[in-house]
Amino acid sequence: MDRLSAQESKSIYIIREAYARFPKLAILWSIGKDSTTMLWMCRKAFYGEIPFPVIHIDTGYKFPEMYEFRDRYAKEWGLNLIIGRNEEAIAGGMGPTVGTKLTCCTELKTNALKQLLAGMDLQAIILGIRRDEHGIRAKERYFSPRDEQFQWDYKNQPPELWDQYKSTSEDGTHLRIHPLLHMTELEIWEYVQRERIPISPLYFARNGKRFRSLGCVPCCAPVDSTAATVDDIVTELRTTKVAERSGRAQDKEDAYTMQKLRALGYM
Amino acid sequence: MNRESLRIVIVGHVDHGKSTLIGRLFYDTGSLPPEKMREIERISEDLGHDTELAFLMDHLQEERDQGITIDTAQTFFKTATRDYVIIDAPGHRQFLKNMITGASQAEAALLVVDAEEGVREQTRRHAYLLSLLGLRQLVVAVNKMDTVEFSESRFREVTEELAAFLSGIASASTYMVPISARRGDNVARRSQDLPWYEGPTILEALDRFQPVEPQLRPFRFPVQGIYPRDGTEIVAGRVESGMVRSGDELLVLPSGVRTTVTGVHEFLATPTVLEPGQSGGITVSIAKPARGDMLVALENPPTARTSIPATVFWMSRQPLSLTEPLTFRCTTQEVPCRVARIRRRLDSSTLTVIDEDADTLADTEVAELELETGRPVVVEEHAFLPELGRFVLERGYDVVAGGIVTSLPA
Numbered sequence A: 001m002d003r004l005s006a007q008e009s010k011s012i013y014i015i016r017e018a019y020a021r022f023p024k025l026a027i028l029w030s031i032g033k034d035s036t037t038m039l040w041m042c043r044k045a046f047y048g049e050i051p052f053p054v055i056h057i058d059t060g061y062k063f064p065e066m067y068e069f070r071d072r073y074a075k076e077w078g079l080n081l082i083i084g085r086n087e088e089a090i091a092g093g094m095g096p097t098v099g100t101k102l103t104c105c106t107e108l109k110t111n112a113l114k115q116l117l118a119g120m121d122l123q124a125i126i127l128g129i130r131r132d133e134h135g136i137r138a139k140e141r142y143f144s145p146r147d148e149q150f151q152w153d154y155k156n157q158p159p160e161l162w163d164q165y166k167s168t169s170e171d172g173t174h175l176r177i178h179p180l181l182h183m184t185e186l187e188i189w190e191y192v193q194r195e196r197i198p199i200s201p202l203y204f205a206r207n208g209k210r211f212r213s214l215g216c217v218p219c220c221a222p223v224d225s226t227a228a229t230v231d232d233i234v235t236e237l238r239t240t241k242v243a244e245r246s247g248r249a250q251d252k253e254d255a256y257t258m259q260k261l262r263a264l265g266y267m
Numbered sequence B: 001m002n003r004e005s006l007r008i009v010i011v012g013h014v015d016h017g018k019s020t021l022i023g024r025l026f027y028d029t030g031s032l033p034p035e036k037m038r039e040i041e042r043i044s045e046d047l048g049h050d051t052e053l054a055f056l057m058d059h060l061q062e063e064r065d066q067g068i069t070i071d072t073a074q075t076f077f078k079t080a081t082r083d084y085v086i087i088d089a090p091g092h093r094q095f096l097k098n099m100i101t102g103a104s105q106a107e108a109a110l111l112v113v114d115a116e117e118g119v120r121e122q123t124r125r126h127a128y129l130l131s132l133l134g135l136r137q138l139v140v141a142v143n144k145m146d147t148v149e150f151s152e153s154r155f156r157e158v159t160e161e162l163a164a165f166l167s168g169i170a171s172a173s174t175y176m177v178p179i180s181a182r183r184g185d186n187v188a189r190r191s192q193d194l195p196w197y198e199g200p201t202i203l204e205a206l207d208r209f210q211p212v213e214p215q216l217r218p219f220r221f222p223v224q225g226i227y228p229r230d231g232t233e234i235v236a237g238r239v240e241s242g243m244v245r246s247g248d249e250l251l252v253l254p255s256g257v258r259t260t261v262t263g264v265h266e267f268l269a270t271p272t273v274l275e276p277g278q279s280g281g282i283t284v285s286i287a288k289p290a291r292g293d294m295l296v297a298l299e300n301p302p303t304a305r306t307s308i309p310a311t312v313f314w315m316s317r318q319p320l321s322l323t324e325p326l327t328f329r330c331t332t333q334e335v336p337c338r339v340a341r342i343r344r345r346l347d348s349s350t351l352t353v354i355d356e357d358a359d360t361l362a363d364t365e366v367a368e369l370e371l372e373t374g375r376p377v378v379v380e381e382h383a384f385l386p387e388l389g390r391f392v393l394e395r396g397y398d399v400v401a402g403g404i405v406t407s408l409p410a
């Protein structure tokens, strides 16, 4: 089996394990390339009928293209789409310039999800994170417990051997399930290319810029690129050394280099 | 396109040079973003050091812990042959379950030993557990050769001491390489100071390894679920070995019912065969399999059994007490079980026998024992088919042990 098929097979295995273990399961769809790819894999895993709800956490600040894309494919793929919004915070005017970016993300994303999880009484949610995307994620497990406060105790994680994933969660906790953990950004695009998966047009270059990672309009900047098709993006990624999330504002907190340098006696 | 990749786990006693070696591998293969490299060189120079690669890795580590961006390239490095995924496994005893988690995902391992300090507790334990877990491709990096004057006799002493703990790994796929991670000797380039060594460098050794491929043994298909679609019931699962086609006759275990494959199914495609390793679906006549059943080829079918000889490593602070209720999980099979007998209880870092006919097993210990399952299960000897020869034991919500199936009575 070739590499992409092997990666796909592993992801589908995990998605099916999640479904077998957790009757109260849902998948998070951010409308980005990763979670759209994951939805595609779910369609393949379950022969076209995704047997659990698909959640979109809507901050109200997403690109119009994203809403269009969401509504089109929710219909075409027959998704049981559930939209989660922290209406109270949105009505209260929460935004990235109101408090810090961190409070905005917490209110409009984390808390919106918390409210929805509590309301739906979910045991597990499937997320499209990848190990190569962000440093801390290198430590993630495929099945990862979160406590009531959504805290991740990453220093004391359960062992995860071979393909045996954590099966049950204690009361009040839920599991995050990460079927794409082993895939790289390049592999996602190679897979999109092979499978001809529809992807939001925001990823393709217009006027020398494209988005490599999608978030909310105020906190998400395009990168310089002329890659206007999936083929172009695959070619671009085979040579680039720029980090994927370099356009994402909430990651720009680069204070640690200096701290470490000072500790080592640097001026 | 579709370059090959290999997952390697890096293990070893703390301070023997894992981080430095990882830094060196990234650095010498040009896998670091140029800004980061310049920064490290500049800082090292300002501090009056040679380029300090352990600092680089510590810095990345700190970034990770703090949740700050590190760049894509940094958990992956490339050679001309293929891409490598590095699984960094902690060296402390209390993180053993993390080391085992890492090692269970890897296709090859890199074990780092300090030439001066020599083989230590975690070196031995890691070496033994790697072979127990079934890793068959290993590079032992005898590091810091610069601190022992590049001595060949010291290198021999260290590698001979390790040999006993690597008995499970064929020597044909084990490379022992004298290196200095700090200076880069024998990592990516051959060292002038180690003229007596004629074997491969670390990168050459890694490039000789092969990705672990799914097996071409008789057909084995653990059932993950049954999905009713368009009036039929698709039996979904992953082929753990062998292949299947429409018309094949199979046995459903543990019931022993015979059935015929009526179709091979994929969404938006019409395949004729399922390959080893593939997640797919089939439809069958007569039998109604359920999750946890195993569909197997008719020739030499495995026996469903309730008594399983195994080697188990314990990973919980709370010791095992003989006959306490546990859950046995292997592929999609999940049944109640208990440990019926502990033949021998071993210290995983010395391999000395602590006890024969023991009634308990403590954290980090290994045992040769007999499991008794509450319902028949289908397993194979680990040496024959790893996918069906490895399992975990759960107590309540937690995985407390991992194990492999040893020789099965006929």
Ligand SMILES: Nc1nc2c(ncn2[C@@H]2O[C@H](COP(=O)(O)OP(=O)(O)O)[C@@H](O)[C@H]2O)c(=O)[nH]1
Pocket (backbone or CB within 6 Å): B012, B013, B014, B015, B016, B017, B018, B019, B020, B021, B054, B091, B143, B144, B145, B146, B147, B179, B180, B181, B182, B183
């Ligand atoms: N002399 C010498 N020191 C080394 C070498 N490799 C690593 N070290 C030093 O050994 C110490 C521990 O290394 P580190 O990579 O942090 O070990 P880890 O705990 O296994 O990750 C650091 O001070 C390194 O600079 C080497 O090849 N030669």
